Amino acid sequence: MTATSRRPPADDPRVTLDEELGVFEPIPPYPPRTEREAEFYSLGDGEMFINMGPQHPSTHGVLRVVMKLDGEKVVDLDPVLGYLHRGVEKLCENADYHQTISQVDPLEYVSSLFNEWAPVMAYEQLLDIEVPRRAEYIRVLSGELNRISSHALFMGWMALDLGGLTPILWSFIERDEIVEMLAALTGQRMLFNYFRIGGVNGDLNHDFMSRLGDWMTRATQQIESNLTLLNENEIFVRRMRGLGTIDSETALRMCWTGPNLRATGLPFDVRRAHPYSVYPELDFDIPTRAEGDCLARYLLRLDEIKQSLRIIDQCLDRMPDGPIMAKLPRLLRPRPGRAYAAVEGPRGQYAAYAISDGTDQPFRLRIHDPSFIHLQSVGLLVPGHLIADTIAVMASLDPIMGGVDK
């Protein structure tokens, strides 16, 4: 392909469309389409709009939020999504079952293994496959490692969004070690493409095991020392306590799951409520906290890290021998039908709903993403707080825009 042919045609509508619509104005350049829009985009006395994003260092990606302010207080708030909409679900309809695994990888890009896990489980239900026990144990082991790395990232981001630079330097040490470990296992640092329908791609190898053993001997101590950076920081604790409080009833009504829901006091965990894989055989607690504020959401994730370490220990103890892949034909044609599978991701219930029409490509793959569910509650949590607290509340929900926009 020559250099000239790479230039877009002058009338390429995809590149110019958004500029024409003037996306940078806080107020959309069209008449209000809904009553909610008409209400939001009309100003009361002394109110003003401020636009945050889509390029903003604290929105965890490309979220855009239009805030209606009264002084420094947020009166109302309108998140604008779609800046990272990549059309994953549509691409999955045009890829065969194996290829969809790599398409769903970059959804929640800090916890890719869970993105693979749910669709793979749904496909296995469609195909009626039994996964070898060693493969299940490897899945749990690598998944829990990924959960720890995701929570470590959360810890750093949260502090960074509040203005502290130090914790992210510490938490990225943990994250990099885990990610390198998983790279030894899967071949990739972030978008692993490791789970297969009926098993996993590669067996545990020496490089991974030696890195893991090395890390496990000092993980607890390292994480504990990281915690003291923030947990005993009075500025941090006073800032986060009582911020963005939500009760368990409202949280359930907003379909919250995962650590955010458990921080309101409800011990709901997909690993226990709807057990899958080998989690019924493993011994771990479901930490909960009653407060339901930002601090609780933060502390709960730290408790989860400790539980994940327990699970990893047990996995290593009980790791059975055997095959890592079920015997399958190369080309998969599941019988027509529907399957739903949910896993407990680091952010909550991550689910996939697959419809098969008997061909080698899924007819439809629907991804249920917890980030999107939690982000929709920002409009409930934030109004009444200050602008700076908007950042803190959004950070504590830990949304990943790749998962929100899909």
Place this chain on the structure above:
Amino acid sequence: MAKRGAQLALDAEAQGLGTGPADATQMGSDQPANRPGALVSREPSDLAEPIVVPNTLWTSTDPMAYGGGRPADITHLRDFEASGGGRRDDARWSGLLEVIPTRADYVLDLIRANSLWPLLSGLACCAIEMMSAATSKNDMDRWGMFPFRASPRQADVLIVAGTLTTKMAGPLVRLWEQMPEPKWCVAMGDCTCSGGRYKRSYSTVEGIDRVMPVDVYVPGCPPRPEGLIYGMMKLQQLIKDRRGHWPERAIGPTVPEGI
């Protein structure tokens, strides 16, 4: 042409863009400027003509002083816009670079190459690896690439990290245009180089070189932090190689052979 047509159609359909009450008297009377319709941007040609008050009070003794011989000292903003003088970015050097172009740029580019300030702008997955390259383990600061600026006004390098969607293309180009010259662009990841695994999607831009110039491509999905650092070192080399002259920016690959 199409843009103008769309604007006209919008204007005809919804004059004042009724985002508030249709009647302006229902708005807060103390802040008329906050009327939603007033915030919508207009075409530049909608600006009013400058008001020129003719001097009828006194005359100069010198017949050549006003209206003859010398051009007026006052430049109207519109004439200034047309001259293109406002688009030159030598404000910090007050025209010095035109007088001593080669030697000054030669030295300044050495300085620039060793103090690249990237823009803290992440679009998707690659942003995490970019953060990893900036934090403890792979410390980009060691090569003078660290201080990630949150404002495009203070940044030298735009590291486009992650999938560029059509909805984000406008804001990203706006970011690039907001950065002062000299500036460079690093395309990080397969999605920004060519579209990558989302090349066939209906909503992505297949490579950011369709909408903006790119100096260095770093492929990988996502590239390792070392890959990004290598790309940034290549950028430093490119700045040193090109020092003293600035080729016209073009959308499309602008990397010379061998880089």
